[in-house]
Amino acid sequence: MIEINKIRLNIEKYITSLKKRGIENIEDILKNLISLDDERKSLKTNLDNLLSEANKIAKEIGNKIKSDDKDIKELKNKSAEIKESSNILSEKLKNKELEIRDIIVNIPNTPDEKVPEGNSEDNNIEISSNEVAVDKKINLVPHWELIKDFNLIDFDNGNKITGAGFPIYTDKGAKLQRALINYFLDEAEKNGYTEIQPPILVNEDSGFGTGQLPDKEGMMYKIENENLFIIPTAEVPITNIYRKNIIDEDKLPIKNVAYTPCFRKEAGSWGAHVRGLNRLHQFDKVEIVQIENEKNSENALNEMCDYVESLIKSLEISYRKILLCAGDLGFASSITYDFEVFAPGQKRWLECSSVSNFKTYQSNRMNLKIKKNKDKVLAHTLNGSALALPRIVATILETHQNKNEIKIPDVLHRYTGFKQINL
RNA sequence: AGAGGAGUGGCAGAGUGGUCGAAUGCGGCGGUCUUGAAAACCGUUGUACCGCAAGGUACCGGGGGUUCGAAUCCCUCCUCCUCUGCCA
Known part of the structure; x- marks a missing residue:
């Protein structure tokens, strides 16, 4: 606000x-x-x-x-x-x-000076990228074919027990996902983030605090008779922990990480190219949140980006870092860097992380302040995905596919317990 | 889920209709004393809004009501504790 x-x-x-x-x-x-x-x-x-x-x-x-x-x-x-x-x-x-x-409440956040003008993704600016070579000799296929061939995800039974967009990860597919979650959490902890496990359901005040309500009510599932919302991202419960708080400046920065499932209605955003893991109603994500003062928040944003970038790099997949233009910027964000990974089987870029500085926009909504001597000023809040799981899984599968196997990136071996997935 | 009890400042805790934004203790901050520290003593110590200021207004879990006047009485919701029941 x-x-x-x-x-x-x-x-x-x-x-x-x-x-x-x-x-x-x-x-x-x-x-x-x-x-x-x-x-x-x-x-x-x-x-x-x-x-x-x-x-x-x-x-x-x-x-x-x-x-x-x-x-x-x-x-x-x-x-x-x-x-x-x-x-x-x-x-x-x-x-x-x-x-x-x-x-x-309906006025969005003011874009940072660095944010480029423009109203479509064509105006976004690529900041950096890295390409991982893939084997040109084999016929690269999309992950939804690999998933079937290697028995990693069961979409049909997901459809049966819940509906479209609620996949069942099976066997090594489930293990790969669990390995990634543990790897992401451990790495975040090494980088100073304290792990928490927040509730998956939040009340209206929390939805308002981070800016999902009233603007984007349609994105969230709602438990009608309880007046609770199912979180679209862990950002909501984590940041709202600090709602109505006055934090001593010397306690900064506050750095939290959480793994949660995320639920999004994604109404109207289902196109022809949305297949497999590209877009889901339920997906897993590890989220990092920071609370900082004004002086350090820009620096904190850069650190978070560097961390996310190193994480993606370690998975040996191609990616690019993009600075979003004003028109692409989320409602509550002042500046956002997106990370997209390249899925060579479908030859598409998939967004897997969004790192944002909300500055005082959320803290003003939720009355979150920092106390410096006698002065109290609104805090700066930041968050980023580190990382969203399904598109990372899709990209790992597509990038590391081979004739009869899929190789698992080295950093994950100690988490998966296997080095490749075989037919 | 049912019965009973309770929610007051950073914490503990007094206050059952007016002089209460709220005693007292602890903690915090400033000072005196001390080579320094502790102890002791003195002072200070919530948030938001309006106002140039002086000052004013609101807030005792949230919302509503009674009254000239509410922390105090009534209604309602929420949370916590105890007992009973149920259940990972």
Whole structure:
């Protein structure tokens, strides 16, 4: 959530920044917001004065009763009058606050200066890449064929017991996935992240805190009669641990990692090329989250990217790192680097990680502050996938396929217990 | 799930209609003393909003109500504890 007080200080900066996102009438929206806030302030001042007067009268009545002066009728009448007008004002103030909130909650985060302009993925900028050679002599096939041939995933029974997008990993497929999860968790721990196992269901406040609600309610599965949401990413429960917290600056950085399954409705995003593991309703992911102060958050973002990059590299697969343009940027993010891996069997790039700095956007929503001496300032929150499993599995299978076997990357051997998958 | 009890400042804990944003203790911060530290003593110590400021308003688990006035009374929801039941 952007901060009105900061908009007041430099509205031009906000206009320029949010225009990058393609919000054409942003100037009107922001100016309207400030004038609504002015109205709010004056309502608040008036209301406080009335309440102050009412408090005084109440005390006066109290004193009179105590001193056996029973002549309080006039004061009571006056109090009733004040109460009537304060009720009206209070209602107005509440409505004004709701009006402001409805607007501000729907304004996305301001893109960082580094974020390129543009409204399609063509405007994204490739930052770095690495290509892993594949055997040109064999006929490379997509992972959904390998999965069938090598008996690694059972989509049919997944369809039967749940529905499309809920695969069953079987035998070495399941082991490969479990190996990857353990490898990712261990590596994160080596890099200073404390492991946690959060709940998979979250309440509405949590969904609001990280920005999924109310903007993207449609992405999450909901348990209707409990008013709980099934997490689309571990970002939601992890970051919300720190909701309504004031953290001492010397406790920073806070670094957490968690493995969780993730659930996304993915409504309307099922095209012809979405096959196999490319897009699922349920998938596994290891997520890293950091909380930092303003001074260090840019540095933290770079560190997280470097970490993700090293992780992908260690799996011996081709990848590229991309800086998202403003139009491709998520609602709550200020700057995002995506990592895509190349799946040679289907000759497609697959996004496997998204590393973002939300700056104060989430912390303002969830009231997360950092205490530095006497000052309290909004924290910066960051997160990244390290990594999302299915597309990594798909890419490993497609990259390391051979005639009668699939080789497992060296770093995973001690986790899988096998070095290749045979027919 | 049923019955009973409870939720107060960083923690412990008092407060059952007015003088309570809230005693007291511990902790934290500043100071005196000391070569330094401890002890002792003195002072200070919640959050948000409005206001140039003085100051004001709101907040005692959340929401609503009664009253001139609510931490205190009523309703409702949530959480925790004890017992019973059920269950990985």
